[in-house]
Amino acid sequence: MKSDITFGQYVEGNSLIHRLDPRMKIVLSILYIVTIFLAKSVTAFALLTLSAFLLIALTGLSPAMILRGMRPLLFIIVFTAVFNIFWMTGDTLLISLGPIKIYLEGIINAVLIILRIVLLIVATSVFLTYTTTPLALTDGLEQLLAPLKKLHVPVHEFSMMMTIALRFIPTLIDETQKIMNAQKARGADFSTGNLLQRAKALIPILIPLFISAFRRADELATAMECRCYTGGEGRTRMNVLRSTPKDWAAAFVVLVLGAAIVLANLYFPLYGLTL
Amino acid sequence: MQKTPIIKAEHLTFSYPGDAESKPVRALDDVSFEIEEGSFTAILGHNGSGKSTLAKLLCMVNYPDSGELLLCGKDLTAPDVTEEDILAARRDIGMVFQNPDNQIVASIVEEDVAFGCENLGIPSAEIRKRVDQALEEVGMTKYARSSPHNLSGGQKQRVAIAGVIAMKRKCVIFDESTAMLDPLGRQDVMNTAMKLNREDGITVILITHYMSEAAMADRIIVMNQGKILRDGTPSEVFSDPEAMWDAGLDVPQTTELLYKMRKAGYDVRLDLFDENDCAAEIARAMKRAREGK
Numbered sequence A: 001m002k003s004d005i006t007f008g009q010y011v012e013g014n015s016l017i018h019r020l021d022p023r024m025k026i027v028l029s030i031l032y033i034v035t036i037f038l039a040k041s042v043t044a045f046a047l048l049t050l051s052a053f054l055l056i057a058l059t060g061l062s063p064a065m066i067l068r069g070m071r072p073l074l075f076i077i078v079f080t081a082v083f084n085i086f087w088m089t090g091d092t093l094l095i096s097l098g099p100i101k102i103y104l105e106g107i108i109n110a111v112l113i114i115l116r117i118v119l120l121i122v123a124t125s126v127f128l129t130y131t132t133t134p135l136a137l138t139d140g141l142e143q144l145l146a147p148l149k150k151l152h153v154p155v156h157e158f159s160m161m162m163t164i165a166l167r168f169i170p171t172l173i174d175e176t177q178k179i180m181n182a183q184k185a186r187g188a189d190f191s192t193g194n195l196l197q198r199a200k201a202l203i204p205i206l207i208p209l210f211i212s213a214f215r216r217a218d219e220l221a222t223a224m225e226c227r228c229y230t231g232g233e234g235r236t237r238m239n240v241l242r243s244t245p246k247d248w249a250a251a252f253v254v255l256v257l258g259a260a261i262v263l264a265n266l267y268f269p270l271y272g273l274t275l
Numbered sequence B: 001m002q003k004t005p006i007i008k009a010e011h012l013t014f015s016y017p018g019d020a021e022s023k024p025v026r027a028l029d030d031v032s033f034e035i036e037e038g039s040f041t042a043i044l045g046h047n048g049s050g051k052s053t054l055a056k057l058l059c060m061v062n063y064p065d066s067g068e069l070l071l072c073g074k075d076l077t078a079p080d081v082t083e084e085d086i087l088a089a090r091r092d093i094g095m096v097f098q099n100p101d102n103q104i105v106a107s108i109v110e111e112d113v114a115f116g117c118e119n120l121g122i123p124s125a126e127i128r129k130r131v132d133q134a135l136e137e138v139g140m141t142k143y144a145r146s147s148p149h150n151l152s153g154g155q156k157q158r159v160a161i162a163g164v165i166a167m168k169r170k171c172v173i174f175d176e177s178t179a180m181l182d183p184l185g186r187q188d189v190m191n192t193a194m195k196l197n198r199e200d201g202i203t204v205i206l207i208t209h210y211m212s213e214a215a216m217a218d219r220i221i222v223m224n225q226g227k228i229l230r231d232g233t234p235s236e237v238f239s240d241p242e243a244m245w246d247a248g249l250d251v252p253q254t255t256e257l258l259y260k261m262r263k264a265g266y267d268v269r270l271d272l273f274d275e276n277d278c279a280a281e282i283a284r285a286m287k288r289a290r291e292g293k
Ligand SMILES: Nc1ncnc2c1ncn2[C@@H]1O[C@H](COP(=O)(O)OP(=O)(O)OP(=O)(O)O)[C@@H](O)[C@H]1O
Pocket: B016, B017, B025, B026, B027, B045, B046, B047, B048, B049, B050, B051, B052, B053, B054, B176
């Protein structure tokens, strides 16, 4: 029984975005998010949307898949839309039905805010979750935050914890399955009863799982010690992250986009966003 | 030929501290032996006889209560040993554990093989070279970028062995590394261990419950209740099956069969561990018996 789970949503690929240095991707996604918050006018948003499509095309991922990934946020999107359409006032009254008044500004505002949420998700998922393995992300974060070690922030320790967690998630999932089967064979019932009863039925799974996880942790600690692990100090890495001209070119493109957005806000302030 | 012993233990004792409910357990009691560099030694003993405890002492994960322990000629029980000396000693002796899952740290095979070298602070390019060589040596090059989770138990153990090779260790202890594997995986790991010993001259200590594996060693140490019960070549140790049975241990099936033949009055040797040799010996003995009549 092999559960081949990709946690997070990493999609195998070899696109330009896939191959960027994970450190740069973290920086780029932050830059891109700042740019999204800078955008205020319809023209600026049009530009951003265009750039998002280009970005998705560059990764070779299917836009439908990325859209599907947004389903959990549907409620927030609908809620903001409704809120903006019915509560915003403006100059151009479109519909007036008794107490309900809908203004053009309200609709535009709703569209732009939805766009903003969607773009934020696209930015983080394209740069980070879909194109970077969790391990590369951990490595990137460790090396980006390395200067904080001087302030005694346990950067290496956190990254080691993440690495080990990533390593053991599939193992523990397998184990949970085994324990569940073992308990089922003894007549345990996980699928009927009310919420409280079902939660109670999970206890005989969690306890053995915890015991085994602690035993594993103990053995792993011994094994790591045997392999001369003494913490982050004096440690080297086999794969050192190296930024290439590609990475700097990508950073340049994103910065240019940011500048374009600011200019679009200034010179084409068509229907400014009021949130 | 006089070789320097890579491990020299004199009167080692070790107890696990007890807690509120249990008394301290004396896991090792006055254990003395020497292991020659480049040798292949098997350690046998029933459950709880102190084999793993001994292995942890040799890896300097646990520290002996009393006695002397010299690794590569360095006395680690001397009063003036420092933390650095112990860390340095750990570099030379590696261990492959029973559960293949609980010794793999990274979620990519080659990163795990590199883990030990990274800890030693070796430059990146050198690590790369060593990792590629080590994976090649255990025949896992194809899986360099895979996730260890998807490998078989035998393959996972070979990854662990590659980690040992990459660190260029002088001695490897296998603590029941084949216990959780199927026959094919066991064969895999045993072959790799033999290769390590014969081709690279790495000292191998094999802790096992399988008599057939022990019979492949140059020397067998039998442990019983924290003490060394017997110590000698496989032929010597298995020459007295009754004593082994009394210690709650087995002898190889070939030896058992030959021993029963001998008790039935046939004149056979006991120290044949290969099935074909054993069959030939029995055929010879039976022929002789027939001619004698
Ligand atoms: N962490 C521990 N704390 C307390 N007692 C322990 C601990 N580990 C082992 N012991 C005890 O020490 C003794 C020797 O154990 P050890 O694990 O060395 O045996 P072993 O020969 O490796 O057995 P096995 O064949 O089961 O692996 C046993 O009596 C055991 O109960």
